[in-house]
Amino acid sequence: MRGTERRARLLEALELGEIDVDDLARRFGVSASTVRRDLQHLSGTKAVRRTYGGAILAGGPPETTLDQRLAIDGPQKQAIARAALALVSDGETLILDAGSTVTAFGRLLLGRRLRIITNNLALLPCLARAPGIDLVVLGGSLRATSMGTVGPLAIEALQRMTADRTVTSADGVVAGRGLCEASLDQVALKSAMMAQSQETIVLANAGKLGRAEQMAWAPLPRRWTLVTDPAASQDQRQRLAEAGARIVMAGA
Template identity: 85%
Template sequence: MRGTERRARLLAALELGEIDVDDLARRFGVSASTVRRDLQHLSDTKAVRRTYGGAILAGGSPETTLDQRLAIDGAEKQAIARAALSLIEDGETLILDAGSTVTAFGRLLVNRRLRIITNNLALLPCLARAPEIDLIVLGGGLRATSMSTVGPLAVEALRRLTADRMVTSADGVVAGRGLCEASLDQVALKSAMMAQAQDTIVLATASKLGRAEQMSWAPLPPRWTLVTDAGVSRDQRQALIDVGAHIVTAEA
């Protein structure tokens, strides 16, 4: 496991409370000294506060950067991205949200004939060179953690556009609540995207299902599609089907 991914997973583990170094070392299959170096790195960036024998989060649940999220569950995200391709037809108009799994999906679209509306700045270098993609970029305020635009300018521009499908991800997906995110700006834009698209597709690893660690929520439409990995439990699957989800399980 690379250092970037290991440190992102350390933060996720610490969100559940204080955990000591030996426990973290056993969990990630590394030495205690490696964990101490990782915790020191996170302490230097003010993400955690060191304690005797371990660490705790420095504040509330921190939002990880796009690079950190890309490092977590990389194989699962790539499998989800490939599975989602079968849901898209050439000639369609797509709205692509920000997020690491959507970014993995968007990079697979370069040889498709599509119109793409997006606030995902990380995708622009890739999609701008695709010869058969008509690209529309939503303006707005910059969210550096996700390399995306948000805010009233993005929402207002979106109100003048419609799409066949909207593709999004989230910090968490909870049956009956919807998509969990860190800010109201994010959920306002996600809600507008869902309203302007005929269909909503959510790309989320099984580890995101049932997570409710952030404060803001975007309700999902009555019918929507979830593309997830094989780690989804039977109970989670049924709970999401009960609130209108059509579930596509990606093969590893």
């Protein structure tokens, strides 16, 4: 396990409460000194506070960076991205949100003929010179953790355009509540994206289903599509289907 992924999983473990260094070392199959170095790194970013023999989260659940998110559950995210490709036809206009799974999806669009509207700056090097891609970039304030723009400028630009589909993700997807994120700026933009599209496609691995750890929410439309992986429980799938989701299983 690479250091970036290990530190992201350390944060997930710490969300459940204080854990000591030896427990973390056993869990991740590394030495205690490696865990101490990881915790020291996270302490330097103000994500955790060191305690005697361990660590606790410094505040509320911290946001991981885009690089950290890309390192977690990579095969599942790639499978979800590939499954979502079948939902898109050439000639369509897509709105692509920021986020690691949407970034994985966007990188698979090379060779397609599409108009793409996006706030996802991580996709620009890939799509900017792609033949067949007509690219529109939303301005606004930069959220460095996700490499996406947000704010009034992005929303105002979106309100002047419409799209066939919005492709988005979230920190959590909860039946009856919608998409969970860390900031109101994020959910305001997601809501605008969904309002300007005929269809909403949510890309979320099984670990995000039912998660409600952040403070901001974007309600979903009455009918929407969820692309997830086979680890999603039958109970979660049933709840989301009852909340209006058409569920597509990656690899099915």
